[in-house]
Amino acid sequence: MTTSMIRKMNAKEVTRKILNNEQLFILDVRNETDFMDWKIEGQSVEIINIPYFDLIDGVDPALEKIPNGKDVLVVCAKEGSSIFVAEQIAEAGRSNVSYLEGGMKSWSEYLEPVKVADLSGGGEFYQFVRIGKGCLSYMLLSNGEAAIIDTNRMIDQYESFLKEKNAKLIHTIDTHLHADHISGGRALAEKYGATYHLPPKDANEVTFSYTPLEEGNNIYVGNEAIVVQPIYSPGHTIGSTSFIVDNKYLLSGDILFVESIGRPDLAGLAQDWIGDLRETLYSRYKNLSDDLIVLPAHFGKVTELGAGGLVSGRLGDLYRNNPGLNMQDEGEFRKTVTENLPPQPNAYQEIRQTNMGKINPNEEEQREMEIGPNRCAVHDK
Template identity: 35%
Template sequence: MAEITPETVAERLENDEELTLIDVRDAADFEEWHIPGSENVDVYEDLKNDPDSAAATLAELPADEELITVCAAGVLASDAADMLEAAGHDAATLENGMNGWARVHRHAELEADIDGELIQVARPGTGCLSHVLISEGDAAVFEPSQYVEEYETLLEEYDADLVGVFDTHAHADHVSGGAKLAERNGVPYYLHPADASGIEARSVEDGDVLEVGAVEITVIHTPGHSPGSVTFAVEDEALLTGDTLFHDSVGRVELGVDAGLEETNVEENAETLYESLERLRTVDGDPLVLPAHDPGTPQPPVAARLSEVKDRNEAFCQDRETLVAALAGDIPDQPANFQRIKLANVGTEEISDEEADELELGPNRCAAE
């Protein structure tokens, strides 16, 4: 049975190559989270309990297409691929299934007028976006995933030395690799103290100016999504907004409350977020807005100028009363395992690497819908 790596699938999708992804999980799991463009052929139970029925269903798929079978971990999908091959189809299995898809990282340079390079690292399986700033041989990593080797490899490619790791806030939807990456490389980990309950981090406060090579980074405290949320302004060229501001929506305001980490309430947080968005609306110039997530399957670069975000993001430009009512009253589904992820990222709960893999599987849900 042939296998295809998630990285190869991501590259082929990025290049608009034709391939047919057959997701054999049950319909509910597929609806919750799947690779865009994939087709759900729900033979999950039949693969376990009635293989002949599963084989008959799969045999009806087009015989002239390359078929890639997908399941959660690649096990039952391999059985499906064997059945397809036995029926004369060209079939392979996505290695490690959706678990493997969640680990894929892709990167691309952004067009930014700075004395250095600004690189975006995207996880198409989760919607997470990280950024790497390199100037004069020094590098800073913003919002790294738990898979820190991805960033170390990237820095080797650019022959850059890591000097700092930054998180805009304690995330609720994915396990941060910030502290781990910093510790492995003997550099500071920067996080606002309001979000660093039990984790060793160097404090960043509103108005702080930090340097990476020849590039200045200014800290803008933008609470609301979390008490310690900040935006990092990369000179006048980019705003790393975390989960405060996305291209088409704004951050949620209830996750920290529901996790038991905040003494405020949802309405107070919504008011606070409005004020933070007001600060970002009035930033000088027209910088790139670079959030920590994208709701789709991001292929880098994912970027938009502030003026464009103002034009297309209705929530960003709403009046206080309308926005507060929407954020406090229309709360979407919560991210999977967000309480434990949040506790891990503020440093009050330890989780193993294996647990971290399991906890963050699934779609991103840190944006208000």
């Protein structure tokens, strides 16, 4: 038996199917615990879980659940188990069987560039959707220059895009010290001689030099009409900083999401930071224009993906519809952001230490540290 009867599907192809709302039937053969913690999701995705060890002696349990005539994508952690199962399903006479190349590890790392808009000064603005992890990063391009905000560690994908756009990287910026994923901002800045920016209040323990983000100090990219204006907005971390781009877009970091709000506990200081979080959401942001388009650093549900995969929301609409912005009683707010917290992100303490420069895990260790959902939001009930 060879793999010629099956085909491989990469993370980009799966992402495009999900964003195009195409039907996709998935057989996930990881163990039940891993599956329940984190899986491929989409509005037109039908997914079942049968652990690999239940299929070693035969794939009949899977064949009984896979509808006749449907394409099936087999998924596992790294790839090997899914190839074996896909081969057995094909050998049993089912056609149109695929496996996910690189498994869920590749799914966790793929970035899909989605255009946000053309900017008023002639530049372009892109959101990079890390669909398997829920992370969102941004690239501004203007007059041959570029800035990247909340860079993921897979810097090669940004490099390819910069090359495609023939742009020189000038700035990398982190809105805060991340706890759910490893930042690639410093590595990318060092490689290309760009300036790496970080909020100083999040940088007390970092081991490297950086340029502090300070409210009122604009960051220019190419044409001066494209201005990134930092706004101090603590709550998720003590240094969390938001940005207004082109007077139209609010990059909210992990403070405000489309359907939820940021959690204040990942540095172990939830009670200290709840007040800051409320002040940012109910005062600082409230004083901004309702017409600003919010572009967060994460999303939690596939329902937050809009046209083409863009994750965004008008600030005024979020104040009407986002439950986290509609708790006028401070006691209710404090109770919600302490009682509705999801489990903390996988290896979040090690991720924070990596982002501080205190430890230097190798590539495989970094990949393992990031496996799973981002869990940066307060859950709504």
